Amino acid sequence: MRETTGTIDGWWVAVVVYALLLVGQRLWRARRWVPPEWPDADYGWKVTHLFWVPFHVLDVVFGVPLLFAVLIAYFAI
Numbered sequence: 001m002r003e004t005t006g007t008i009d010g011w012w013v014a015v016v017v018y019a020l021l022l023v024g025q026r027l028w029r030a031r032r033w034v035p036p037e038w039p040d041a042d043y044g045w046k047v048t049h050l051f052w053v054p055f056h057v058l059d060v061v062f063g064v065p066l067l068f069a070v071l072i073a074y075f076a077i
Contacts, residue, residue, distance in 0.1 A: 011073035018066035025058050 030053045 009073060009076055011069055011076050014069040015066065015073050018062055018069055022059070022062040022066055025056075025062065026053060029053050029056060029058075 033053050
């Protein structure tokens with residue numbers, strides 16, 4: 001077991017970056033998304049509607065590397 005006092009592993013930094021990108025783009029699309037059944041609605045920045053936003057390719061672009069970064073960071077401990 002190696003000694004890592006006071007240092008942050010680069011893989012955990014990658015996990016944080018990818019998590020922020022994933023959640024950030026979901027929040028951005030949740031703010032811009034207009035539901036087809038009620039086009040006049042303005043849901044604002046409500047996090048409860050984050051899961052209502054339809055699937056987008058960016059979910060895969062940021063989600064898959066996030067999963068790999070979590071796995072690698074976990075096994076690098």
